[in-house]
Amino acid sequence: MALQMTDGMKETLHYRLVILGSGPAGLTAAIYVSRAQLKPLLIEGAEPGGQLMITTTVENFPGFPEGINGPKLMMNMREQAENFGTVFLRDQVEAVDLSKRPFLLRLGEETVSADALIIATGASANWLGLASEKKLRGYGVSACATCDGFFFKNQEVVVVGGGDSALEDAVYLTRFAAKVTVIHRRDQLRASRYLQEKSFKSDKIQFIWDSVVMEILGTEEEGVKAVKIQNRKTGEISEYPANGVFIAIGHTPNTQIFKGQLDMDGKGYILTKCKTTETSVPGVFAAGDVQDSVYRQAISAAGTGCMAALDAERFLAKME
């Protein structure tokens, strides 16, 4: 969405560098650039801390042999960035104009300008879009198996989707649940062969093919009881008992406000130039899940956050 400057809206703040997003990518970029004395502004966005704030133990972030709690990891990163002089703003950017220099960002009534921008706005989980799914979110419906799997000890759960996320969730959920059923809308999985084999081998995992979830049955008081599903080939509608429903149908990058201003792929992920974090607009850099539909790991997000910081520093040095 291109920013329209309207009457009464005045430019209030200028920063040499603004970082959008406060997940591992944004915070790592902030640590690097603030340590280089650039005093960046970091605008935290709609979900401060990003996806790790809804994760329990992170076991694969190097440096923590016992694992580390997701929110704790993010608090540590934030503190580190703050110690070096990052200015934090708990707000959300509504519109941007990347066609002018400095770049303009609108937050409510205020406008921030920046000579360089690091976009680390991440990606959000997709939902089926059912009213019952929305109503029961947090009451048995989740998009995060690692966060909520623990609550389904010895119960029966359903995972919706047929990609790597769905099967990874299904395998993870076997640690807790008595039975895990993957409901997929086709009869072929998109997931890697490795995860397929692992799932097929598990005694606890079973599949319902060619089927879509039409409704999730349950109440906020008693949780989920069943899912109403329809077989896409036969049209048959049935109810399948479940205590929990995990939606794993992919993610959407948070790039709506940059549409038409930056080059993106068909799914809306920001395209970066080979081996850099440079976008199609000089001075605008992208890091983390917003430009990565493949790896989507905290450590790879942090790595690209570091790259974006170094790219932005070089850009600003050249500007001088």
Ligand code: NAP
């Ligand atoms: P994905 O590969 O896009 O798969 C999404 C799945 O959800 C597909 O099977 C799709 O069905 C299904 N789906 C989409 N919309 C649906 C809807 N409205 N109703 C029902 N089903 C729907 O997404 P992902 O699994 O999140 O993976 C994203 C990327 O991250 C991939 O590149 C993946 O390899 C990577 N990843 C890797 C790992 C790992 O290596 N350990 C783990 C997680 C993710 P169709 O197949 O019919 O389209």
